[in-house]
Amino acid sequence: MxxxxxxxxxxxxxxxxxxxxxxxxxxxxxxxxxxxxxxxxxxxxxxxxxxxxxxxxxxxxxxxxxxxxxxxxxxxxxxxxxxxxxxxxxxxxxxxxxxxxxxxxxxxxxxxxxEWGTYLGEEALERGIRCTISPWRRLNPTAVPVTAKAVGHYVNSMLAVMDARSKGFDEALMLDENGYVSEGSGENLFIVRDGVIYTPGLESSILPGITRDSVIKIARDLGFEVVEKPLTVGEVLTADEAFFTGTAAEVTPIREIDFRIIGDGKIGPVTKAIQSKFFDIVNARDEKYMHWLEPVYE
Ligand SMILES: Cc1ncc(COP(=O)(O)O)c(C=O)c1O
Incomplete structure (x- = not known):
């Protein structure tokens, strides 16, 4: 202090x-x-x-x-x-x-x-989580600089996650002011459709996540096409796969949104490939990404 x-x-x-x-x-x-x-x-x-x-x-x-x-x-x-x-x-x-x-x-x-283990539970990383679309829109970037990770912004996230939990869901999915999908209360969103990976861009009022940035790089290195664009609710509900990324949530599959099953309701092959690469990287098992890791005890 x-x-x-x-x-x-x-x-x-x-x-x-x-x-x-x-x-x-x-x-x-x-x-x-x-x-x-x-x-x-x-x-x-x-x-x-x-x-x-x-x-x-x-x-x-x-x-x-x-x-x-x-x-x-x-x-x-x-x-x-x-x-x-x-x-x-x-x-x-x-x-x-x-x-x-x-x-x-x-x-x-x-x-x-x-010490803090998995944010949404160990099971969430394997089985995926259940989300609801929040009645609370993501903060408007003309009112506050949403790209800042600012304390006051988190009343927006708190309202969204409290609403989701009160309805029996694990996490909220917030829309931006135009009704496009933005992000979770503390995670960025990715979807997979026909082998291509999509994620909302900065114009969708997202926090520019560092895990998001890492996953975009990992996915491209794995040979996937990654497109940043505004995503409609319809595109997300009919995706083959969906997952959240964040420091706390790491790479967490989404298996259901408002009682609609995403893909076949299990972690999909693209999510699995990215998740497993992500855990290899953070656990220092991938030489190529060692520059992302800062040693604590030299
Ligand atoms: C609102 C919000 N979006 C996205 C993220 C993911 O960001 P990062 O991957 O940098 O943790 C977080 C967590 O920090 C967050 O609070």
Missing amino acids: NGKFVDWKDAKVHVLSHALHYGSGVFEGIRCYNTERGSFIFRLKEHVDRLFWSAKLYRIEIPYTAEEIKEAIKETIRVNGLKACYIRPIVFYGYYNLGVHPGDCPVECVIAVW
Whole structure:
């Protein structure tokens, strides 16, 4: 916290912190994998870069360099002695005054790490999940910079996932303001149709996911054609395969959307190929992608 190691139980902020009232913060979600070759953080550079441009969009000046943040992340894992973990850096306006303009509120910078297994459950990775189309549209990019991973944006995701869970589904699929499919509450969407892979582009109000970027590269390396374009609900419901990507969700197949079975209701061959390549890569079993892995314990 702000440059010092603080015990979990003492990692507290003031109740009048600006970010608590107005959502004025930016954050990241990153994973560190325990592999046979040691502990590695997946695409650390890209996550820290996104943290900086999220901060830039919200005019938050991070009082450290990207190098310092990367080093602090690795050191936080080391002092906790963790082999695999989830990493949550967050930068936000703290306590000084409560005008909407953050004024002289201090910029607080925290890095937390903890052990966190599969986000949607081990079974989800094999069997796939059930989704519903959310009544809540994805944030409008003319109202907020949706490409920033900003704290306040997540009320939109929270409403969507709460609606989905209350109806018995695992996850929500949000539409953009024009009614095209955007993304999940914390994942990007891909579909497969006639062997071609499609994913909504930036014009569909998505968060530019780092797993999404990785999967596009992996799929092209595997010889698949990947097309970024606006997707209609009809195209998604009649896809041969659909899957979500995200740091938390990794590569999770979607087997059903609003009681309609996707493909044959099982993980499809294209999803399987990409998922298995993804897990080979994050587990340091693919030499070609070792540049995506940052060693924690040298
Ligand atoms: C709304 C949203 N979309 C997509 C993603 C996937 O992004 P990434 O692959 O960088 O984790 C996330 C998770 O960070 C998210 O919260």
